[in-house]
Amino acid sequence: xTLNNQLRLIERLRRESGESEWLEFKHDYYEPQLIGEYLxxxxxxxxxxxxxxxxxxxxxxxxxxxxxGTQFDPITxxxxxxxxxxxxSLGLQPNVGFEYEIxxxxxxxxxxxxVNAAWDRPVRFYGTxxxxxxxxKTQLSNHPEKERIIWTRRTDWSGLICERVSFxxxxxxxxxxxxxxxIIKHPGQASELRSMG
Numbered sequence: 001x002t003l004n005n006q007l008r009l010i011e012r013l014r015r016e017s018g019e020s021e022w023l024e025f026k027h028d029y030y031e032p033q034l035i036g037e038y039l040x041x042x043x044x045x046x047x048x049x050x051x052x053x054x055x056x057x058x059x060x061x062x063x064x065x066x067x068x069g070t071q072f073d074p075i076t077x078x079x080x081x082x083x084x085x086x087x088x089s090l091g092l093q094p095n096v097g098f099e100y101e102i103x104x105x106x107x108x109x110x111x112x113x114x115v116n117a118a119w120d121r122p123v124r125f126y127g128t129x130x131x132x133x134x135x136x137k138t139q140l141s142n143h144p145e146k147e148r149i150i151w152t153r154r155t156d157w158s159g160l161i162c163e164r165v166s167f168x169x170x171x172x173x174x175x176x177x178x179x180x181x182x183i184i185k186h187p188g189q190a191s192e193l194r195s196m197g
Contacts, residue, residue, distance in 0.1 A: 014067075023055050027059070044132075046117035047150050053115060070109055074113075093127075098116065099113070099114045119153065
């Protein structure tokens with residue numbers, strides 16, 4: 001992301017009326033365990049709200065939304081002897097993926113964590129799933145109705161249309177196997193399938 005795009009993203013997030021289920025501001029470095037818990041909570045909440053991502057932003061005052069800068073550097077930060085980013089990545093299950101950006105804003109350094117929304121089950125951090133309720137983080141197990149929503153938001157990828165795909169992209173062995181299985185499941189349509197070539 002270019003610096004201009006990063007600055008626009010920061011301004012867009014600062015214009016939000018306040019912290020929310022998908023957005024958390026922190027002034028400076030926070031305890032590693034809590035970063036992971038926030039990533040879990042933001043991923044799960046983004047799913048419930050139909051957002052693609054959730055944001056954890058360091059270097060912004062959570063009340064005034066002023067850029068105050070941070071000393072937190074996710075690249076050099078550690079959890080014990082382990083690299084913080086690796087430790088966070090290993091703790092998220094399923095790992096829906098997260099990215100970070102270090103932005104040199106005119107008013108101070110801002111670190112943005114962008115975590116993808118949960119998509120087929122709750123995201124746990126080292127065994128525990130978290131959720132945001134308003135601007136507070138809590139365990140998802142305290143809110144079974146929210147957990148049900150996450151489970152029902154599954155995407156049936158088999159029904160999605162793949163853009164820019166041609167017949168050359170298809171695997172002939174997979175097509176043959178699919179035809180065999182279709183005939184087993186729908187024997188009455190076998191002749192129709194064979195006529196398709």
